[in-house]
Amino acid sequence: MEPTENFFRSIVEASPFPVYMCIGEDKLIAIANDATLKAWGKDKSIIGKPFDEALPDLKGQPFSNLISEVYKTGETYYGNNEPAEFIINGKRQVNYFKFTFQAVRNSRDKIVGVICFSTDVTEIEHSRQAMEESRHTLYNMVKQAPVGICIINSDNLVIEVVNDSYLELVGRKRIEMENRGIWDAIPEAADLYAPVMDNVIETGQPITAKEHKLLLVRNGIPEMVFIDFVYEPIRGFDGEISAVMVIAIDVTEKFLARRKIEEAEERARLAVEAAEIGTFDLDLITDELLTSEKFNKIFGFERNVPHDLFVKALHPDDIELRDNAHKAALISGKLFYEARIIWPDGSTHWVRAQGKVYYGSINKPLRILGTLLDITEFKHLQQQKDDFISVASHELKTPMTSIKASMQLLDRLIKVDPSSEKIPQFISRGNNSLNKMQQLVDSLLNVSKITAGQLTLYKTNFLASQMISECCDHVRLAGTHELELTGDTELQLFADRQRIDQVVVNFVNNAVKYAPESNRIIINISKQDDMAKISVQDFGKGIPAEKIPHLFERYYRVDTSGIQYSGLGLGLYISAEIIERHGGEMGVESEVDKGSTFWFTLPLN
Numbered sequence: 284m285e286p287t288e289n290f291f292r293s294i295v296e297a298s299p300f301p302v303y304m305c306i307g308e309d310k311l312i313a314i315a316n317d318a319t320l321k322a323w324g325k326d327k328s329i330i331g332k333p334f335d336e337a338l339p340d341l342k343g344q345p346f347s348n349l350i351s352e353v354y355k356t357g358e359t360y361y362g363n364n365e366p367a368e369f370i371i372n373g374k375r376q377v378n379y380f381k382f383t384f385q386a387v388r389n390s391r392d393k394i395v396g397v398i399c400f401s402t403d404v405t406e407i408e409h410s411r412q413a414m415e416e417s418r419h420t421l422y423n424m425v426k427q428a429p430v431g432i433c434i435i436n437s438d439n440l441v442i443e444v445v446n447d448s449y450l451e452l453v454g455r456k457r458i459e460m461e462n463r464g465i466w467d468a469i470p471e472a473a474d475l476y477a478p479v480m481d482n483v484i485e486t487g488q489p490i491t492a493k494e495h496k497l498l499l500v501r502n503g504i505p506e507m508v509f510i511d512f513v514y515e516p517i518r519g520f521d522g523e524i525s526a527v528m529v530i531a532i533d534v535t536e537k538f539l540a541r542r543k544i545e546e547a548e549e550r551a552r553l554a555v556e557a558a559e560i561g562t563f564d565l566d567l568i569t570d571e572l573l574t575s576e577k578f579n580k581i582f583g584f585e586r587n588v589p590h591d592l593f594v595k596a597l598h599p600d601d602i603e604l605r606d607n608a609h610k611a612a613l614i615s616g617k618l619f620y621e622a623r624i625i626w627p628d629g630s631t632h633w634v635r636a637q638g639k640v641y642y643g644s645i646n647k648p649l650r651i652l653g654t655l656l657d658i659t660e661f662k663h664l665q666q667q668k669d670d671f672i673s674v675a676s677h678e679l680k681t682p683m684t685s686i687k688a689s690m691q692l693l694d695r696l697i698k699v700d701p702s703s704e705k706i707p708q709f710i711s712r713g714n715n716s717l718n719k720m721q722q723l724v725d726s727l728l729n730v731s732k733i734t735a736g737q738l739t740l741y742k743t744n745f746l747a748s749q750m751i752s753e754c755c756d757h758v759r760l761a762g763t764h765e766l767e768l769t770g771d772t773e774l775q776l777f778a779d780r781q782r783i784d785q786v787v788v789n790f791v792n793n794a795v796k797y798a799p800e801s802n803r804i805i806i807n808i809s810k811q812d813d814m815a816k817i818s819v820q821d822f823g824k825g826i827p828a829e830k831i832p833h834l835f836e837r838y839y840r841v842d843t844s845g846i847q848y849s850g851l852g853l854g855l856y857i858s859a860e861i862i863e864r865h866g867g868e869m870g871v872e873s874e875v876d877k878g879s880t881f882w883f884t885l886p887l888n
């Protein structure tokens with residue numbers, strides 16, 4: 284027996300793990316190896332003393348009772364990472380132990396004591412606690428995070444933690460998510476995201492995505508949402524992936540807002556394109572000029588060219604004007620000028636540039652953003668209008684001067700010789716001039732009516748030939764030209780007699796005016812299908828082919844060089860409008876030096 288006990292003792296002594304044995308009901312400490320004494324912070328003097336006496340530090344802790352229990356029942360007790368508090372060198376210290384309390388029996392199987400084998404697991408326990416704590420902190424952070432976070436166990440894909448933001452994002456209640464399989468909880472996302480999740484677990488590589496489109500069934504209602512998300516693997520203290528953290532942010536609003544801006548930009552771009560507006564962005568620091576395709580086109584260029592080439596395209600007389608406008612813009616913040624440019628093909632065009640200056644800090648002008656418009660047509664019309672005003676004034680002035688002269692002469696004559704034979708002569712001359720003025724004013728009023736869309740027609744039935752023979756008495760009276768009426772003299776028209784009369788008179792007057800050397804004017808009436816056609820032919824100077832397309836424009840006159848032929852350039856414009864309102868057509872065939880045939884058609888019913 285002796286050698287065995289000694290042998291046993293020496294093994295226990297040599298053990299690096301705490302081993303001790305208590306004997307009897309008093310739990311006398313029979314054996315306590317060095318590892319035990321060290322863990323307890325005691326020396327050999329405690330050997331032979333009862334457990335409670337030797338270790339007053341452990342009072343109130345379960346160990347003493349546990350030993351007694353094992354002593355009584357013989358059932359082994361397994362302690363797993365249990366804390367034991369000692370006072371070592373005057374300091375409280377908690378260590379953790381994994382241990383067993385086992386009954387020791389004698390040869391008659393009677394329990395004589397209890398032996399304890401233990402391991403100090405304090406360090407492991409500390410790191411486990413730290414791990415636990417950091418997990419706890421993480422979970423707390425997750426709970427409070429303003430972004431949606433969901434932590435999913437990587438082994439069984441059960442949701443371990445989910446925060447309110449995530450619940451809100453997926454439109455689920457906490458009980459629908461917590462401790463449930465992720466794809467049971469959100470089945471509609473499984474198709475798209477299950478492979479992503481598997482991949483993260485398999486490779487350990489996080490995955491991020493931006494503005495992912497996803498159809499979510501939120502609170503029972505399907506909704507299309509856009510989500511930024513991260514799938515981040517979480518590793519346990521053994522380094523193995525234990526969970527996947529899904530961080531998700533609903534960016535639908537941001538996405539839609541951005542798309543709205545993009546759409547607005549697109550609309551603005553289309554509007555600019557449709558409005559034929561060129562745009563530019565001039566960097567005032569580097570002098571770099573960015574231009575739109577339309578801008579280049581307005582300058583007659585096929586593609587973008589350096590800034591100085593654009594500047595060189597300016598008409599020499601307008602360079603200074605443009606420079607001044609740019610200088611003024613730096614002060615006022617606004618750029619505006621109209622100038623002529625010369626295209627590479629040598630033609631001249633008018634442009635209008637408008638822009639806004641953008642300033643940096645200390646009010647330093649950085650760039651000008653602006654638009655460019657081709658205003659050649661507009662300038663052309665403006666020119667026509669100016670010409671028209673001078674022609675109109677001149678036209679009105681002539682009969683007015685004549686009226687004034689007639690009145691003065693009459694005034695004088697009545698005072699001197701109230702019964703003079705010349706009086707009726709002057710009155711008739713004044714009347715003629717007044718009629719002329721009235722005609723001019725009528726034309727002007729007609730134009731205003733047409734532009735205001737107020738030209739109303741009063742249609743009646745009448746014989747075309749009758750209307751024509753009655754309307755041109757003044758020509759016959761003047762005796763300069765012979766009017767020949769040919770064709771279908773029985774043709775009935777249904778139209779505004781007075782307006783059609785006006786058109787014929789205008790044709791005939793022009794024939795007289797622009798064919799002074801010949802004396803024949805042929806007016807023909809014919810029926811073509813369901814239209815009536817009336818034409819007025821003269822044998823005068825004719826009209827150059829290239830001018831014909833413009834004849835019916837407002838204020839257009841073929842010969843603008845002088846006042847060779849009086850007129851406002853309105854007659855044909857008004858006539859064309861009248862015919863168009865009747866649903867007819869108007870045209871001209873003409874050859875220079877041979878004469879012209881002006882015609883119009885009218886529907887017969």
Ligand code: ADP
Pocket residue numbers: 789793794797798821823824825826834839840841842849850851852853854855856879
């Ligand atoms: P106006 O005669 O007052 O100038 P119109 O509108 O009647 O204005 O005519 C427009 C232009 O068409 C005239 O200025 C003239 O140059 C040309 N024109 C019209 N009729 C004839 C014609 N029969 N022969 C040659 N030129 C004509």
